[in-house]
Amino acid sequence: MSSASLLRPFSDISARQEAFSRAYIRAVAAVAGCTVATPETDNDKVDWMISSRVRGTKFTKPQINLQAKCLLGGAAEGERISYSLDIDTYDNLRDQQVTNPRILVVVLAPIHPEDWIIQDEAQLVLKHCAYWLSLKGEPDVPNSASKTVYLPRLNIFTPKVLQAMMSRTSNGEDLAGVSGVEELK
Template sequence: MEISQIKEDISISYISALCAYSGISYDIIRHDDDSTDGILKKQIVLGDGRKYNAELRIQLKCTSSLSQYTDNGNTISYKLKVKNYNDLCSPSTTPVVLGLLILPESQEEWVRWSTEELLLRGCMYWASFSGEAESHNKDSVNVKIDKKNVINDSTLCDILNKIAKEEWE
């Protein structure tokens, strides 16, 4: 298996595990022509008791290469393919975010397991580009991701709650 496929599978495993833990359904999209790798779904009960089926699309990327990203302290700069960037900028009825998993440089550090635990080392960050102007670059766009935007079980639920309350961007 090529290294890019391994990274793709690890990013799917990362988001799938967080969703499972949070009670969020994660559907993998087989054909991601619109830069959607998966859809997160959860029924949210609003304050007045109404139920709302919230959905979020996600484009997953994974890197361990310092040639693809730079940690700037409070932000991360990442070279995203222009096609993906433009897809993420396009208006949509279902919100979409980029999920960027940053793994350690050494492949041997990515996954560790024992009979007691499975450890996946790295951190996933999210960014939304909805409403941004499309890029006319040829190959890639250097995007900035705020390091406060960590994807974990609570941030996924917070995002879906905002979508349900119609408070999302």
């Protein structure tokens, strides 16, 4: 086998983006003490079901459903990140009558996959960052194939934020309209 054939990617870039966003979300959920599962069939634009053992004032063992995306480019700049969703995904995420809250998580990663992680004996760093957004109750967009949504840079998807989301959910509180870690407390 030639050295050139060893350098070829094992999968195309979109498959690696999906795998990287999944690894990022799994890492956040693991640190938060949450369990992750994937639906066998993706009929509802749900990539992940994240659950917790939290006991709230209204519910126990809350679950949040998540749609994951990976956007290649530099680190975020400005106050928000724009992301274009196909209208079916947008409609599924804005549904107000689902039992479990749904959020969009967009992982920003460097353009080149070899820059996605830094690893040595002391650390494993995943680059760059993930942001979340609840679209529950957003307006219908008739006659459109896509909808651009804007994720506030305050909405960093961290273990602490995921725990706060679980607490809010178990207390029967909504995630729609919430931005930043301070509002989740």
